[in-house]
Amino acid sequence: MPALAALATLAGPIQRPAGTLIQLEGDTPEAMYVVARGRVKIARIGLGGREQVLNVIGPGGHFNTVPMFDGGPCPANAEALTDVTLLALPRDALLEAVERYPSIALALLRDFTGRLRHLVNLVDDLALHSVQGRLAGLLLEQAEAAERGAAPPPLTQAEMAARLGTVREMIGRALKVFESQGLIRLDRGMITLLDRAGLAAQRET
Numbered sequence: 001m002p003a004l005a006a007l008a009t010l011a012g013p014i015q016r017p018a019g020t021l022i023q024l025e026g027d028t029p030e031a032m033y034v035v036a037r038g039r040v041k042i043a044r045i046g047l048g049g050r051e052q053v054l055n056v057i058g059p060g061g062h063f064n065t066v067p068m069f070d071g072g073p074c075p076a077n078a079e080a081l082t083d084v085t086l087l088a089l090p091r092d093a094l095l096e097a098v099e100r101y102p103s104i105a106l107a108l109l110r111d112f113t114g115r116l117r118h119l120v121n122l123v124d125d126l127a128l129h130s131v132q133g134r135l136a137g138l139l140l141e142q143a144e145a146a147e148r149g150a151a152p153p154p155l156t157q158a159e160m161a162a163r164l165g166t167v168r169e170m171i172g173r174a175l176k177v178f179e180s181q182g183l184i185r186l187d188r189g190m191i192t193l194l195d196r197a198g199l200a201a202q203r204e205t
Contacts, residue, residue, distance in 0.1 A: 006097045007104065011087035022078040022086070029067035029074050031088040035059050038084030042076050043162065051162040055118065056081065065108065068094055081153075126165045129205065132174045134164040136202035139184070143193055154190070178202070 011034065016022060022033070025044060033040075035057050042055045042063055054076055057063050063078055068091050098105045125134050138160060155163070157171045164171070175191070178184045183199050185192040193199065 002101065006101060007089065007094075010089050010093045010097060012090075014086045014088050016080045016084050016086065018080050018082050018084075020080045020084075022080060022084075023064060023074045025074060025076050027074040029064055029072075029091060031090050032062055032065050032068045032094055033078070034062045034087040034089065036085040036087055038080060038082040040084060040086075041079045041081050043079070044076050050167070052165050053159075053163045054122070055115070062111070065112075067091075129203075131164065131166050131170045132177065133203050133205040134166075135160065135171060135174045136178070136183075136199040136205075138163060139191065139193060140196065140199055140203065143196070 013036070014033075018038075022040065023029075037059060040057045040063060041053060042057060043051050043053045045051050055063075064074055066072070067074055068089075098108070125137070129137075138155075142155070157168045157175070160171045161168045175184065175186060178199070179186050181195075181198065183193070183195045183202070185194055
């Protein structure tokens with residue numbers, strides 16, 4: 001496919017170890033990045049230091065796309081959760097390829113709409129659901145991913161808090177409540193789901 005071949009010629013591979021900050025919110029954008037291997041966390045940090053995870057990008061996904069088109073600064077931090085291999089697509093070359101191959105623009109537009117839906121759902125969760133409801137949803141999502149063979153690494157309570165827009169102490173309390181209700185079992189940091197229907201009901205709170 002000519003469009004894919006054109007993008008392939010633009011892409012320069014970059015490797016970064018786990019824990020590396022690939023970009024910071026407010027940086028001048030240099031490229032759009034496609035994740036070839038590993039996982040990248042996209043997050044914002046508040047003035048008080050609280051982190052809100054916006055997305056986790058795996059192989060085949062991309063990030064830092066918005067500033068490629070609006071010319072603004074990088075909108076969020078990007079951190080390598082694992083060792084990663086990225087393909088960097090420089091802005092000027094990417095825009096030229098989009099003009100030459102409308103199919104690239106359509107593919108990016110489809111992806112933008114999916115991400116917009118994701119962010120709308122994130123706002124809905126943060127504004128309209130309790131911490132316990134958000135945590136129940138995250139536990140169910142993690143279990144469903146494991147059943148599909150796409151098991152993500154276990155999350156610490158701090159990582160759960162960053163995903164759900166709260167603090168670690170609130171996550172610890174909610175887990176204890178779930179355990180007392182017989183919904184989960186806690187054992188040395190491992191969480192076993194005992195009552196998925198009960199968690200699904202909590203998800204709506």
